[in-house]
Amino acid sequence: MSCKPMKKDESAALAQHRRTFFTQAAAGVSLMALAPGVRLVELAMANSEDSPPSNDKRWGLLVDTAKCESGCDECVSACNSEHGLSGHGRPETDAQWIRKVDLKDEQTGHELSIPILCQHCEDPPCVDVCPTGASFRRADGIVLVDKHICIGCRYCMMACPFQARSFIHEDLTGQKTHSPRGKGTVESCTLCVHRVDEDQQPACVEACRAAGHDALVFGDLEDAAGPLASLSSKTATRELRPDLKLNTGVRYTSF
């Protein structure tokens, strides 16, 4: 640390800075004293409309497989209409951000029906392999594609263990304002980031609740008092492919 003598105007500026700091700090203390706790909660809930997401939060999803009904695809249709996904009748290449998968334990005959979507990993393989940096993980845990710099190489599609990503093969028209999509780019579940930024829940979660199943719980994994973290702390949850140590944001329970 250097200790060179300050010029007079520098020292005055610093004094001014100190004064401002103490005034603001005093204001903050009095505010907290007026309404202890309340103010802090408000700050934590602050809308991110004009402020960037921080890593104080990690958005996630818990799927209760016991409540997820076989044959129901309300979440899939809600996703399709929210993001304007429409197919060409070619399931192998049509965009699919969330799909229902039926599983059967051959040994016991136990059947499961679960939604599979981007798992929003903490260490996403898609981000690791992306040559342009288009695949990225937002500070609040949402894994996205910056389609402006995606070159459509599809390495991420090969790297994703959950086959959660789709490639757009053909020209599109009629996209939604909040969900730009176009030929030559890769896309996947955005956890409805446009809704999350406005303090709303993803479309699939709302649709599941509206259908009366309530199998999807959305929330902040870091917020111990929130719906997701409090539920996860009480019940056993698991990740898909835990062997890969991806620490997914989407977890499953009751199986």
Added chain:
Amino acid sequence: MINLDRNSIAGLIALFLTLLSSTGTAVADVVTPEVPMGRGAQCVEPIEIMRRDHFEFIKHQRDQTVYHGIRGTRHSLAGCIDCHASKGTDGEFLPINAEGQFCQTCHTYAAVKIDCFTCHATVPD
């Protein structure tokens, strides 16, 4: 050798530009495009600045939105479309990148290809 400081250079450039633009306006038969403005009367920045730098604003906002979730509409592409899309005779909005519409008219005139609308919505929500 004349020594010019920064201010006098700036002054000379300004003078040169003024001369240039006054020469430009003197030529009456330059054909400029008729741009349908939609309902946009007052833009988010002065028109001269928008004409020259609108893509810089949009690009900056784009990164703010994609990476930081900042969805204020001051410099957003959605904001441009909201204001500048025109309605057709049937009362429906016309795509802003259609021939003769706000974005396309100028880009055709300037021979600049726009790539926004392969992905982005072309009419307001």
